[in-house]
Amino acid sequence: MATKGNKTSFPGSIYKPAANNRLYIKFKGKRIATGLKADKEGYKIAQQLLQRLYFEYYGMDDIRKTVYIQNAIKEFMEYIKKSRASKTYYNYQATFSQIVQDKNFVLNKPNIIEALNQFDVKKRLLPSSYNLRLSSFNTFLSYCENKNYIEKIDTSYFKRKKMQKKPTSSFTLKECYLLIQHYTSTNTKNHELAHLIYIMVETGARLVDALTLEWKDVDIENKYVTWKNKITKYPEKRPISTRAANMFKFLKAKNKSKPFNLSYNRVPSYWKSLKLSMKNLGIDPTNKSFHKFRVTFRMRLKAKGMPEEDIKYLMRHSDASLIYESYTDWAVIENRMREFLDK
Secondary structure, eight states, rough: OOOOOOOSSSSSEEEEESSEEEEEEEEEEEEEEEEEEHHHHHHHHHHHHHHHHHHHTOOOOOOOOOOBHHHHHHHHHHHHHHSSSSHHHHHHHHHHHHOSOOOBOOOOOHHHHHHHHHHHHHOOOOOHHHHHHHHHHHHHHHHHTTSSSSSOOOOTSOOOOOOOOOOOOOOOOHHHHHHHHHHHOOOGGGGHHHHHHHHHHHHHHOHHHHHHHOGEEETTTEEEEEEEEEEEETTEEEEOOHHHHHHHHHHHHHOOOSSOOOGGGHHHHHHHHHHHHHHHHOOOOTTTTHHHHHHHHHHHHHTTTOHHHHHHHTTTTOHHHHHHHHHHOOOHHHHHHHHTTTT
16 A cells, blocks of 8 residues: 655645555656655655646646656667667667666656666676676667756766676687588578688678678679778778688679678577587587687788788778787697797
């Protein structure tokens, strides 16, 4: 049973359900969660919220309109859909589904802090996933602040989690061959994954690069591919090998719309397939992923003696130190050193 509603100077009531210590507003038949504690300060803010509701209902002016979070999310997602890549859109969808459990509350500081508290306690995510969700939600809050839906909310209390750096690993050429052979020997649908792996190893493309590539960006005759910078989206034209050009030529005869008939939205299923294939082929899956084919590309060029500046250019990195930190399989380098030491 709810406690008796607090007296207000506007139609409607403010009350606290027996089940918790939070205040709710009842106005024109609607029950609204405020997220406010049932104390003196909470009742004061709830009065202000009820006042806003009254002003809006009767078309009167007020400083800031009362906005429900589900409406703010809907508006924000429409904005994202028009201005960002589909990958970003689905990332925000995942963010809201994990942080905003109750989509019917008023968009205000207490409700936001409560939602973030619940997310911090209940969601056991990897540090990388946690940080991505928190960063995305902060972008949403900035959007709402610019729209004058909410005041500025300091979320620094919910600190980014430190990520433990994993040792970089790569696929051997034999492992790449086994995977390509495996996918070409199974059903036709998996042939696309074989072609994808081949192009990633030959060009050093990121997974998103390859899956979003269009034919207008591929110059087979002159052996060039124009990739998009992952940050600025500016074009970055780079040479490719004859082997890569021949594979693109094969794919063009087969796939008319774009090089790969694979969707970036289905990456989790491709990753699941890759893990299962590695297990079946006896390939050690430790620290392995699609991104490691890019590391394999770098290690192949290193083994052939290509200068680091050229490798940096082909991999489209502005900082050479990143190649050493994130794209060097030191186990392979150290084994090569031992061979020289033992001679």
